[in-house]
Every structure is written in structure tokens, then in C-alpha cells.
Amino acid sequence: MTTEDSFKKPIKHANVRKDMTVSELTKEYDRCAFGAGRLAKAIHIYREMLEDDVTRFFGLAGAMIPAGMRQIVVDMIKRGDIGVLVTTGANLVHDMIEAFGGEHCHGESDADDLELKNARIDRIYDVFLADQHFTTFEKCFDAIVDDILNAHPETQFTICDFLKETGIRIDDRNSILRAAADHAVPVFCPAIADSSIGLQSWIFGYKRDLCVDAFKDIRQITDICHKAERAGALFVGGGVPKNFIMQSMLLVPKGFDFAIQLTMDSPETGGLSGATLDEAKSWGKVGEHAKTVTVYSDATITLPILVAATI
């Protein structure tokens, strides 16, 4: 950017109209600065990322499934918008909870947590979840793991392969894990033990030996990086999904060509979650000429806009 160029594009101010479409709204954001301008820029980058020769990585952190983003993610997978999914164990567990008939409910972020505990309700900010759904999850997940081991005795799985085998066995085409399996989208979850999947595997281990390797799917994701003609990353939140996607590019010469962050984490804490996409350029994770933007705003608001504007 040169200073001269910057004065060729005045801020025109957003206009809103009754019955305008989301696409029209994002054109108004284009006329703005701050978060609106950045979201508009994210949409431009994302549109380019959706081109055929781009391998698309999607990092999904935060409690996005409990918060209501499940269908959007599933539809992204079904449309082919996600090439590689990296997420947290919690998001996968909450996806399965719904697949197994459970539901998350609208609650209050200032609820009395001891009352909730007595009512056997777990709280995730302003989402309530009846504890009984974990019981169902445990039963159903246990049956799935049994079935996996019956089909593949004495196999040592990578986490990615284990999740694929799990996905195949989920009887809900609106499950993220199932949709990913259906559409051959690899799902990575490095911290898989850090979730009820981990707890359940421990209980399961008392009856049968389940063997999932902590490291071996690094090869799978690195291979994808190597083969990618162009690579783009969309990050919802930071955490392990962001770091794992970023590091997968460390051994590839060129880095990501596109990167978009939808997050509320700010850089000032020094942690990786809030780190700027420029910082990633020093490491070579993001390419020198990459198109990047971070939108500092609630992702449950911005992700639906990003997707709706680019379908």
C-alpha cells in the first residue's frame, strides 16, 4: 500500500434498505472501515479462495456447534467448500450429541450455575445442555467404536482415520463428521483426547484395546499441503485448529495464498490465537504475497454473512 493509493478510495458510508439482501449488505460494508470493511475484504478473499485450484483448510475453534453453526459447516462440506477440516474435540462431541438425538438449548449467560448443576444442566455461555445427552453420547459412541474395532481389528488408527471411521457410522447426514466422511473431507483433531471422546475412550479401554496414534496423521495433512496448487485457510477462532493448520505449511516452501480469521482474540495477549496473519508470514506459514484479513467480531455473526454472500 502506498499512501497515494489510499486516497483513491474514499469511504462512501453504508446505506441500508428494507428487504436488502445479505450480498447487498456486504457491498455496503465495502464502503466502510473497521470491522465492516474487514468483513467486506474477507468476502472478496473468500470468493477467490472458492476457485477450483485452491485447497481450502477450515479451522473451527470455539463452541461453534453448541452456538448454532452446525448446519452452515455441514453445508459448506456438502458444497465442497471445505477441503480439510481441523477442529476441537468439543465441537465433534457436540456434533455427535445432536446426531444421537440430543439438543442444545437457548439459556442465559448469567444463570445460577449451582441451580443448573442440581437440575443436571451443563452451561456453555448462554447455551444449556441436559447432562443426559452425554449419557446417550457415551452409549452411542461406545457402539460405534465397538463396530470400528470389529471391522478393523488390531489396527492402529491415525486420529484422522479414526474420525473417518466414526463419521461413516453416524446415522445423520447433517452431522459434520458424517458429511465429512461422505464427501471425503479429512477431519483432523490433534487434541481429540481433550473432549468426551477422550474420556469415553478411557472407559472403553477397560473392555477392548483402541489404538489411536497421536502423531501419524501429520503425514496426511502435510501431504495435502504439498499437493495443493494454491492453499487458503479460513479460521473461526484460534486455538489448536489455527496452530495445526498453520504449522502444516511450515514444511512447504510457499505458505498459504489466502488466510481469513474470524475471531474475538486480539494480538495483545501474545498468544497464537490472537496473533496477526502477518506474524505468520515471518514463519513462512503464510506466503509473502498472500491475501489476508482478520475480522475482529463475533464469528456466529460474521461466518453466516461470509457464507451467505459467497454461495
Added chain:
Amino acid sequence: MTTEDSFKKPIKHANVRKDMTVSELTKEYDRCAFGAGRLAKAIHIYREMLEDDVTRFFGLAGAMIPAGMRQIVVDMIKRGDIGVLVTTGANLVHDMIEAFGGEHCHGESDADDLELKNARIDRIYDVFLADQHFTTFEKCFDAIVDDILNAHPETQFTICDFLKETGIRIDDRNSILRAAADHAVPVFCPAIADSSIGLQSWIFGYKRDLCVDAFKDIRQITDICHKAERAGALFVGGGVPKNFIMQSMLLVPKGFDFAIQLTMDSPETGGLSGATLDEAKSWGKVGEHAKTVTVYSDATITLPILVAATI
């Protein structure tokens, strides 16, 4: 809220579609939690706030005019959606800069500020503003103040009346100050000296005596509060606009019936900007049965949605 009720409303997950309208998008937010759910709630409350018997206070902090929100605010005034406007000196100055022919431009938040300084460009996050527009502002504002004093010699103005007199003399119907004057919307700006209006008044003071009282428009805003059948407040950001609107209700028995905050300030700092709307209930600023919500997300994104969905 009872725990039982909360389980009557499951989270249904947002769906997005090509060519969907903003109103349809916000119905999808209704199915979600976190920021999306809160924005949907804000829209329900705001719709009720737009009913005839509600006096609507609008607190506008943050650099919202440079960021591209000017037209939305002007149109809100023109539609009668704002009964009382409380804002910062900076927002009024940047409104006038545009009224006097200046423009804000798209810049970069990581620009080299010394280069900018040498190029005589002022930066507001990712907005650039040529310093020359302040020179124009000073000349035009000086002429307006001269004209005000010619018309009202030896008058001691309240800040609110001074801004009305200023607004009348701005030759741009898309100016916030002009639109407010045209539609009899009082504009309060307690920290008016904390802006280029203040600096310019100091320079002006060397030639003529301009007398604006710091306190006397408290009566004007308190009268409006007393007369309000029902009262609602929409806050963009915190700061003085939020505090001034809140305190105007301190001397009125019932407090606000509706309150919506669109902000990135969190409560954990202890400051008033990020304070919850519940905290305001302890003071009686917000009524016991008031409908309230805070949306923690970038207001340049959420304000256009809120307005587009409720026109």
C-alpha cells in the same frame, strides 16, 4: 428465566441461502446463541423500541463517522428513529468535515505513522484523513460561529442549543447535525471541548466572545426523560454518550424500558463503557422489567444489520 423454560427453545442452527435478505439472516440468528442470538434479541427489542410512544435515545461513541456509519445515522434521524442524540465531539467534527467537502479514505491499520505524518495524513485505525480537511473545517466552522453570534449576540448557549444553531447553518442535508436540526432532534455532546470544535472555539475566542455553558443542557435532557411515556436507549460503544444517557434517567423514577448495547468493550475492566446493563439496574438507570441486551461485536457490522432488519 426458569431452567424449565430454557429447555423449550432448542438451538436450531442457522441456515444460509444465496440471495437471502438481511431480515431472513436475522431470523437464522434467532436460532443461534452467542453473538448471533444476542443480535437477534437486539432486533426484537429494537423493533418494540420503534413503537410510537417510546422516546428513543441514541448514544454514539467510537469513530463511527470516519468508519462509514454517517448515512445510516442520518437516515435514522430522517425516519424519526432517533429522539435524542448523544455523541462525541469527534463524531460531530468528522460529520462536519464531510459536510464541508472533506472525505475520509480507506487506509491501513499498520501503516507507517511517520510516513503518514510527513504526508500530512491523520490516521484513525484503518481510516486516513488528509490534514487539509481540518483547515477547511476550521474556516467553515469559524464562519458558522460568526453567523451564530451575529444572529444571537450576547447569548449564553447551552451545548445542545449551540449544536442546533450550528446544524441549521450546515449546507448538507446528509449531515448529522443538519438532519438533527431539520427534524428537531436535540444533540447533546457533554465533552464538546474535547474535539476540534473545542480547539477552534479557543482560536475563535481571540476575536469574539463565544459563551457556551457546560451544565445547562442537563435540564433539557432531564425534561425529555420526565416527559417520556416509555424510554429506550440504543448505545453504539460506551464512553460519555452512554454515561450521559444513563445518568439522565437517574432523577426519573422508572428508568429505561429498553436498552441495547452494540460494543466491543467487555465488563471485566470495571469501566462504565463495558458495564453490563444489569449493573445499570442497581442504579435505577435501567428499569426493573426492562428488556435489555448487549451484543459484543463490531458495531460497524451489527448496526447496519439492526437497522436493515427493522426498517
Added chain:
Amino acid sequence: MTTEDSFKKPIKHANVRKDMTVSELTKEYDRCAFGAGRLAKAIHIYREMLEDDVTRFFGLAGAMIPAGMRQIVVDMIKRGDIGVLVTTGANLVHDMIEAFGGEHCHGESDADDLELKNARIDRIYDVFLADQHFTTFEKCFDAIVDDILNAHPETQFTICDFLKETGIRIDDRNSILRAAADHAVPVFCPAIADSSIGLQSWIFGYKRDLCVDAFKDIRQITDICHKAERAGALFVGGGVPKNFIMQSMLLVPKGFDFAIQLTMDSPETGGLSGATLDEAKSWGKVGEHAKTVTVYSDATITLPILVAATI
């Protein structure tokens, strides 16, 4: 900074010991990065700012008096560490409430605000304040204003002069306003009406005419800026105090030589409160070669450290 230089200073890691002093602790911070490193840098800058030829501006925003920072600020004034104080009306009101015998109490940030309201307790995050102290404030402040008007009938005050007259009449040498008056430290409060001082002045106005000018102390602060050999600014929080101090340097060629921010506001919202000190360089508010640092951390923790380490 050149890249080569940066490799001359390795991070040595903090060591902590039983009975170490705060000064020793800050030497350990010097060995660290992130917030600790920035706080250490702030201490180095502040030590230089305390030299004789530096005019020191102190911007105090946030509810710092209720939170327990009153004595520290008063002692800074008494030691001559503050040359100019710019603060909010709220901080001055809470200072006076204590001067008039009231007290703030330890409360809980998740208290039930309706219960508090019924008990006539006002909440400021985790601070509780009995409403009755406002009644005392109103009575005492009313008497002071009466006395001011008796001594100076028909005077039009600047806000700064009005606060000085108020300070003189406060019978508590541990009051900020009183200490400032005792030590000839001018106190600016552009948004003075945005506080119980404003509300009370309105009630007072029904019996006598108090005339305080909104603009005229701009001259006072600008004069101080012009006369300063070197100028330094310490900001606790952002808001009007930060903006007002910053803009006071707009008409002076060289800008601040030193600037320190202790804040929880991040730049990403685009507002002035969280704006970087570099942004201020583009405007010329902060000098080209100024020494600056922002410490993103709770100021009730960092201000005591900064002061204790530099006495």
C-alpha cells in the same frame, strides 16, 4: 529497531524470590516479553518522565477512584509527579464522596442487581456504594458551590477554575481535588456535566445562576503545552482524558516526548481509547522520536507497580 539489534538482548526469564521488592520484581519483568516486558519499559520511560524539565500530564479514565487508586493519585500529586490532571466527572464525584465521609465497599461483580437496587446500593463492577452517599454528596457539594458563588459573584468560570475553587473548599487533604488545589495542579474535566456534578448543578440552577464555560479552559491547557520544555503523558484508560490530553498537543509543533498507556482497550475496535500511540504520531500529537509504550493489562495492578518502582 534493526533486526540485528534485537538479537543482542536475549530473554533471560524472570526469577522471583521471597521478600523481593517491587523494584526487584520490575527488574525481572525487564527480562521478559509481552505485558511484563512492556511494563518494565513503561517504568524506564516513566523514570525519565519524572525528570525536572518534563511537564507531566496524567489522564485518568475508568472507575479508578472506586477501585482503590485514590491514595496513589493523591500521593502522586503531593510528590509533584502530576503537572496536569485530566479526568472524568465520575472520578471527581467519587473522590468527593469519600471526602464527604462516604465509602466504597468490596462487592461482587455477579451480584443480583435488583436486590441491590432494593437495598439502595449502586454497583460499579465489584464495588458497592450506598445510595445515601450521593445524598451527602449533593448536600456538601451544594454548600461548596454556594460558597464559591458568594466569593465570586457573577463570575463565569472555566471548568478548570471551577474545579480549583471546589478543591480549595474540600476539607480532606487526601482528596484529589483538594491536593490538586493545594499543589497548584490544574484539573481538567471536559465532560464534567456527564456526572453527578452535572446533575447537581442542574438542581442548584433552580436557586442561583452558576455559569461554567464549556470551552474556555482549552486556552489554559494549550498554554501549558506551549510552555513545556519536554512533555510526557501517562494514561490510565482512554476516553475523554486521553483524547483531551492528546489534542492539547495538536497546536504545538513537537508533540509529546513520552507517552505511556495502561489500558485494557485494544486497538482493534478502531476507537481512540484503544488506539496505539503510533497512531497519535500521524497526527503529531506524539513526537516523532517520542518514547512510548502501551501496557495491555489491568491498571489497578500496573499503576501501583509503576509508581512503587519509581518513587
Added chain:
Amino acid sequence: MTTEDSFKKPIKHANVRKDMTVSELTKEYDRCAFGAGRLAKAIHIYREMLEDDVTRFFGLAGAMIPAGMRQIVVDMIKRGDIGVLVTTGANLVHDMIEAFGGEHCHGESDADDLELKNARIDRIYDVFLADQHFTTFEKCFDAIVDDILNAHPETQFTICDFLKETGIRIDDRNSILRAAADHAVPVFCPAIADSSIGLQSWIFGYKRDLCVDAFKDIRQITDICHKAERAGALFVGGGVPKNFIMQSMLLVPKGFDFAIQLTMDSPETGGLSGATLDEAKSWGKVGEHAKTVTVYSDATITLPILVAATI
């Protein structure tokens, strides 16, 4: 808390003195609210947590080793203050980088990242790290893994055991991993693949088969929870370390008796990192009568204070 009680403890205001000790400073924090008051409360809780019958879990997220917290953590281990350590792969890698002779350096958060890339320097906020140290890490870590496999051929390790074997072989008693091994402190790192350890294990895998199980150390941490008479958790940041420690209590009836968070993550994003410790009570992760506090402030500042005040 009852409202009456709260009025028995007035805020006395902090006093700071030359040469005061950190312990004395924290007694002054006790007189304050907001962050200072919360830090003082954390110190009281932590002092109680240090009693003999408490099993102490330490969750260490964020780039705390690059930032200069390595020695403090090592000394905590040596003193017996940490019973169980849960951290990120990145923190372990940066610990080993220093053990193998590398160093982190003071840099600048606004450095030009492309310049850094060309100079082969990796940036972590305001920390610089020469890329060559990763080469050394790879070589040394490879030798360690070789040695582990020589000693334990055909073994399937848990992550915890693998880290113990690694720690034993690190020739630096100031390494976290070594100190933990020396003092029999188990180290858990569920997302171990999400770090250069993961990348290196992939390269290593081309020559020998390293087999580390993703799930099996769940049993180890759960056993510790079951055996704990009383349990306390100290969290620096959120992420996987926080979640993993919290979930380890899910299968134990009583939950944590003490919990302290030092973080900059706020609850408003809905994610687990910023979730309140009350939310954890609804799940039963934190006990009904637990003593808990969250300090929203930079942990590189607060952790040294917490430790120094309680040695």
C-alpha cells in the same frame, strides 16, 4: 455473599512506598477492587492451595516460555508447587529450544514480518527467534527419540510417558521437561502433535516407528483426580490445558476445591478459554463450595506476583 456483608469491608485504597516488597504490594491490592482486588484474592486462594493435602494442577497455555516465564515454572516444579502440569506442545518445544542452547530475544510486535522472514527470524508477538534454533531442536530431539526407542523398543507410549522419557534425556536442569521428570511431575500435552514435536515425529517416522497413543494417558490424569484429597487448579490462559484439566474432574464426584485463572480471555466470546469458573460449576468440574477467582490481566505480570507473594 449477602448485601449486608459487603458493607463490612470498605475499599481502603492502595498505598505504595519506596522499597516495598511484593508481599506488601499485594496487601495493598487487598484494599482495592477490579483486577488488583482479584489478584489479591488469587493470592489468598493460592496460599491455601499450597497446603500439603492439595493436589495442584497447573494449566499453562499461551506462549509463556518465549515470554520469559520458564524459570518461574521450573522453580515451581522444584519447590513441589506443581503436582500435574498440562501445557501446549509449543511451550514444550520452546523449553527444549532453550535446553538445546537456543535463545529467544526481545523484538518488536510491529516488526516488518517479511524482513524478518528474509532474515530467517520467527516472530511471537514481541519475541524474535532465529530459525536456526529449530534446526538444532530437530537434531537434538531426533537423538533423544532415537535413544528412547533404543531403551524401550516396540513400546507404545502414552503422551505423558513419552514426555517423561524425553525429560529424562534433556541435559538442562532448568528445563521444564527435565525438572518435571526429576521431580516426578507428570506432564500432559493432549495436542502434542500440534507443535514442532509433531512435525519432527513425522520426519522421524521415515526411519523408525515411534508409537505414541492419543488417548491412554486419560487414565493417568483421571487416577490422580480420584486419589486427590483436595484438588486445586491454576490456569495461565485457557485453551487445551484448561479444558483438559477441567474435564479430568468430570468423572470425579466432587470437582476442584480451588481454581484460579490468570487470563486475558473474556467470557463474552462464549469459548471455553474465557469461560467463567462458575460455568464450570454447572458441569461439576469445579465444586459447589470451591474458592475461585479469575484475574483478567496479562499473566506475564500477574504470575510472577502470585508466586513471589506466596513463596
